[in-house]
Amino acid sequence: MTLDKRTIRFWENKSLFITGATSGLGYAVVEALSHLPVTIGVFSRNKEKMAEMESRFSGSAMRFWWRAGDVRNREEVENAVQDFAAFAGKLDVIWANSGISLDTRQVKWDWEAYHTIIETNLHGAVYTIHAGLQAMGGPAEAQGHVVAIGSAASMRGLPGRGLYSLTKISLAYYLESLVAEFPGVSFHIIHPGFVDTPINQGNPNRFWLLHPPKAARLMLRAVARGKSRYIYPWQMKILYHLVHCLPEPLYFWIAKKVGKISIPRGERQDPQRLLTTDSASGGEAKK
Template sequence: MSNALDGKVVLVTGASSGIGQGTALALSKAGARVAVGARRADRLKSLTQDAPGEILALDLDVTDRQSVQNAVTATVDRFGSLDVLVNNAGVMLSGPILGADLTEWTRMVETNLLGSMYAVHAALPHLLAAKGAVVQISSTSGRTASAASAVYGATKFGITAFSEALRQEVTAEGVRVIVIEPGFVDTELASHISDPAIQAMAKSMAESMRTLQPEDIASAVLYALTQPEHVAVNEILIRPTDQTR
């Protein structure tokens, strides 16, 4: 595994915690040179200290197109190329449609969907040159819509559609597009829900099962990225064994 990623350059968005942080560490351990970006750039310091390989920490807001372009440029300037983009930045502000705070809808669409699109757009010329890969961290909510998660699910369904169109456009050029769809993962994602009842429900559901860990998702990412070049693992659905839907 380490040989396949040794020396490769990877940009991971949303790397200040959870899946992004775990994936960045796993990639570094596998020999990759990793650029990590997040709005909470101060939280990247521990990641740069814990990673065994070279890490570039970037102040990155995926909702800002210039910030995204700057992050890609800084990565290429530092390492000379870009082989893999891991689109992980995301927010989950679940709640019912009736009476919803529409600013939360906007934040989810801008972060989860448009943010990942901006990152692909900025990185794609470099990924084409490297015959690299795009990894989209989606969700089981990108397959099955559910009450109180309409907009979050819509952003994840959007990622699936965008990724399939992207795959059709670039696969003949050697760029692989990988969608990872995790179920319940032990991260702080649900803690940002502003509706107390929905947050309590999410907490109760998580406590009812053996949740996935960020490292489990990182392992799936590494599996997909370390396949032979002629093998494209386009989609991985990964749930806790205890999760029924």
């Protein structure tokens, strides 16, 4: 499956700033666009990977720009977006893609994980989107597209995935709230199902799994078609809507069953033990 004509027409000559494109979905988006005359700015922490991408794409139709930085640092994000817009001469699309997934179950509670996931997935995305909208000209003037990567995990508060679900549904609400303020901008929240990337390699239950190149083409097409909310693949879209509509008692009943299954075997019998001791080593109580 290659990009269709309409999608190509949309992306040609666009300038796109994307965070977290050193692997997985973001990388696949850059790769899919590398055959077109586009200007792409990549912002991520992995310098070596971006330098490698620069040489890999140097003979392609795309103009490639990169800046090493962390989305949790607002100033770094703002400077990078401004510098990229100056380099490209304009900013057409801002794409908040960077994200992480961490185990934030109560039995494994760790405040560092809490801060890291909220700061990366939520603060980082808001910094990116805000900087992008400013570079596009602010509320009255801005023209362009804002893309944020949510997740099918935002269908409900999923067992053991509360913080991840929270960061992703927050992005959807945030984009919705911006629509009225930015009449010249199109907002796109994308909720992927399972795509085979480093983020979910530890998960044995990756159903309806897609490869990143296909996922990238679906997302590029969805943006080109002006979809404000895009859930993929189609099977996940149906599941998303069904689960979202379940009445609470039924959802809670299912969540309790699923929650039990998703807890690793060794941790099922006595979760309280994990709250109070270092179970792996049989070590001292956690403070």
